[in-house]
Amino acid sequence: MIRYIIYIIPLLLIFSFNPINNKFENYVETEIPYLKELYIDIHKNPEISLMEKETSIKLANELRKVGFDVEENFGGYGIVGILKNGEGPTILYRTDMDALPMEEKTGLPYASKVKTKTFDGNEVGTMHSCGHDMHMTVWTGTARAMVERKNEWSGTMMMIGQPAEEIGAGAAMMLKAGLYEEFPIPDYGIALHASPTIPSGKVGFGKGYIMANTESVDIKIFGQGSHGAAPHMSIDPIVTASMIVMELQTIVSRNLNPLDDAVITVGSIKGGTKHNIIPDEVNLQLTIRTYKDEVRNLIHKRIKEICNGVAASMGLDESRWPKIIMPEQYTPANYNDELLIDIMTNVSNSIIGEENVVTAEPQMVGEDFARYGSTKENIPTAMYWLGTVPKERMDKYNSGEYALPALHSPFYYPDIENSIRTGVKVSTESLIKLFNM
Ligand SMILES: [Zn+2]
Ligand SMILES: [Zn+2]
The missing domain is CATH 3.30.70.360 (Alpha-Beta Plaits)
Known part of the structure; x- marks a missing residue:
């Protein structure tokens, strides 16, 4: 009997072990140092809305390095990276690139010290306080991972680096420049936003209207x-x-x-x-x-x-x-396609564990990602929340001694490694799943 158990345990281990997931987890770990360095570089060099020149060059180079065709200066400093990988759907994955005109007060060793002269001539501190630096890092990591796993999907990857999100203009600028005319019309669109309340290592999903x-x-x-x-x-x-x-x-x-x-x-x-x-x-x-x-x-x-x-x-x-x-245009409410959210939730449950997938309540913040799904093409889109709160801050918050800094707070900062790890895994696996539908 004991001998039988000794034989059966290794067999069970072999069958419960998912070689693809495990291989990908290892791959993501090897990518972390590179992506962390990129994050810190972007964080230290923020550029405000409509001034994202250097940031867009940086991202364009990252995409080219792994084989994307990249068009730059598309709708302001917007970039569009296309990777054709055989027959199949076209999927848009968007990051925003702009920072905010405010002084960083995190006291971190890599805090931004950048000052910017704004269009009205004032000199202001400049900070990635909305987490767009993390969006760009996860986006780059995902582009790299999609190339690494090229034989597991086929279709066209459309990577969007969008300017001027904070002034609600960038998505409209890129669409007006002919995003859906010059490039393939996407079948789906996804994006993420850093969450200032969800711990790093977790993600949040909401269906229907999630932003105002x-x-x-x-x-x-x-x-x-x-x-x-x-x-x-x-x-x-x-x-x-x-x-x-x-x-x-x-x-x-x-x-x-x-x-x-x-x-x-x-x-x-x-x-x-x-x-x-x-x-x-x-x-x-x-x-x-x-x-x-x-x-x-x-x-x-x-x-x-x-x-x-x-x-x-x-x-x-x-x-x-x-x-x-009154504004002629306004940023429309973000509507998360229910089917996309179901798929992404299932993918996340299996890759990071159900305990790390939370239901996110709708919020009154706005995001111009909504525009990609609000054109006549009516593309289903979904945006998920990437948990970014570092453990030390979460512990203090849970013990009641600390209020978590919101996005746009001079004190906000994400947990770098764990946010990257979770973001790259969830974005990549979701995309691969969508390409294989
Ligand atoms: Zn913001
Ligand atoms: Zn934002």
Whole structure:
């Protein structure tokens, strides 16, 4: 009996061992040093929206190195890498490339010290605080892995390096430049976004709407300037603006159905120059997040009514009511195709384990990846969340002594190695599965 067990154990081991997975895991480990170096290089050299020149050259070179045909400067600094590998579907995999105009405060040895002169002439710190550096690293790692595993799939890989995501412009720029005319029309599109709340080693999936419509609204409020000591001779736009800001708070709380989601944030209020001068103009900048068009329309209507109503109550005649600049275009909500999410979830369950695959709640952030699936071609797209929170931060958060920094926080940083490892595995295996459908 014992002899029988001794024979059966090695046999069980042989049958439970998946040689492809294991070989790929080993391959990914050998890639980590290279990709980590690339990550640190990109992180240290961030470029803000519409200035991604060096970053795009770097990525184009990475793709060429492994055999992609690459077109550069396609829709701004956009790049399109094509790898034809026989008959089969075309699959788009997009990364964004831009950083944000803010100073990094992580204190990391590889923190960015870059300063950028913006288009309006200000000098600003520059940081990859939205994790796009990690997106680019995983994207490069995936391109390399797809070449390494070329004999396991056939079709056309379409790698997109997109500029200007943070200003919601880059995807539109690339589509307008003729992405779906100059290159094959993709059958599917995938992307990932770094998650500031999911631990590294895990991924998150959500079906349907996962990110909101986002739009920026500008409001110019007029008044009548005067000496600060003579308010009776003014129509004070600072007071008008304050009233408008407070009234805007009632739209979500009082006008919307409580079961609908929306956010209205006044992110900037600017007016005046000095203590004792009542200015004649104040400018507000708002961001609006919604899922449904009827909610979006209601919000637009109420913003107008509030601005005009408050201005009238301040004694401004109609010609001096606030000027509201609504966006012509807005970033549409991201819709994750259900079938794609099912496939990617199953792939992830088997490659990183069910315990590392979480369901992600919809969020009010926006992402212009939505545009690739919102054209007349109606391409099914899906974006997954890549967990990036380092273990030391997660432990502190779980013990209640620490709030996790959000994306766009000067303190945000991903766990480099584990995020790369998980991202390359999930993206590569998902693509191979999709090519073989
Ligand atoms: Zn961002
Ligand atoms: Zn982002």
